[in-house]
Amino acid sequence: MLFIDFYLIITILLPLTIHSVDQNDDHYQDVYFEVVEPSDINYTFRCRPSKQLSTDFNQFYENIYLIPAKPLRGCSRLQNDFELNRNIALIERGDCSFVTKIEFAQQSGALGVMIMDNDSTAHAYFVQMIDDMTKRKVLIPAMFLQYKDGHMILNSIEKNHVMGARINIPLNLTYHQMLKVPRAPGSNWL
Template sequence: MVRGATGWWCLVFWLPVYVAAHGLRIHDYLYFQVLSPGDIRYIFTATPAKDFGGIFHTRYEQIHLVPAEPPEACEELSNGFFIQDQIALVERGGCSFLSKTRVVQEHGGRAVIISDNAVDNDSFYVEMIQDSTQRTADIPALFLLGRDGYMIRRSLEQHGLPWAIISIPVNVTSIPTFELLQPPWTFW
């Protein structure tokens, strides 16, 4: 009986200390749902940048997810006007994650979703970190699997659409498991 009480006391005492020091890792994913086009109407998983960017203070029921041009968003965007007050879909590569986030922020984007440039990546999340330049970014920056980013872009191209309509963030804990519309190519 004493051993159980000691274990319980250690859990109650040390868990808050551990969480304060390391952060609670259970909320490392953020979810969004594509509402249109309908062929990719799934709930996608993304991971927030580790040490830069902001957080979502608002839930956007319907906001445009606009693929950046050029896709890597390392320089001036030719479609920057369409990214203003929307969310940009950017591809990994060419410059740092922070640089991409700042380019989107400078164009008035509310957030950036950076998809892996490895289009066959359907399971490995990259941890986006600061680039050691002292620069900052205020908008949320999320990492998306390469396969997911590719499928979203492909669908937009097939339908001739300039953007998708998404809802972000989505609270998946309030959705029954059988109603979670997961991409069939991604393992959860």
Template sequence: MFGCSRPPSPSLLFFFLFTKSVYGYHGFSTADRYHYMEVLSPTDIAYVYKMRSAEDFGVTFSNTYRELNLVLGQPYNGCKALTNKCMVEGAIVLLEKGECTFVTKSTNAENAGAIAVIIADDNYENSEEYIIMIRDFSNRIVNIPALFLRGKDGWKISAYLDPFKPAIVNIPINITRIPLERMHFPPWTVW
């Protein structure tokens, strides 16, 4: 009968709970997992970069940010409290994968006042693959967006960032609304 509900079958309920606990399913489609950032300056890295959201921690962007600072975290691995909090506060912080969990890095970025954290692959040759960032076994909650950036993109960006002079970015951007003549992807990246 239409409109009547019956309890879910035990096997369906088990599948959902298993999927949620193991894979962190939280209702996002695959398309929602990718975000784009436009670097406006410095001009040597002024391209549009594709990033992947964390699988099961962090939040989505609630705003589109224009002309926001992108800064390198100190230490760059983000495994300890960030020492450049004055630069990180109110900015996007770039950290590098490795040595501790993604949640630890994201928590340290959030504690320093970052609006979001971008974690670049530590494999500088990676210009194609995205790592799926998953939570650790702690109970820490991350309340900022956490994004993964391919290694070659992260390496190029970090090479041009001065510890005291940030890059200027727009994030997240809708690439379908950018005129083709303004859409510049990094020449080293496979799209």
């Protein structure tokens, strides 16, 4: 019992951005962001940065927009580059490599990319975004977002007839804060 109490005290007091105390665990690297608007999805979401492809966020972005790419799969020049400039692109997985998607977002001036899964049956895992070996340089952060979360955000943007979701990213949450933030219904944070 003493061991468990000591573990709980240490876990609650240490400022962590993880789900476990094992720093080799993939959860240690997760990035959290909150949607400020639209208000119907005012939740905190979790995404996973690419281990191979991207850079880290070098600053906190407050009230930046997460904007769906046009075309959504992002496998060709993006048609809404004016809106994506200095914002984050929301792109759906599929049809081309992750590097291709990120490169088109970079060319549009996006500060980062969230690639949402296209597999509605994949509820509990993140895809590892891998390099396509074309030696193209990724200069912006790229994160993977689970299907349910990504499509919840996309559907809200469309339903509310707005350009994108206004977000704050990355959040620096302590373990204790992670227990209190409003998570999207059905989000898998285990």
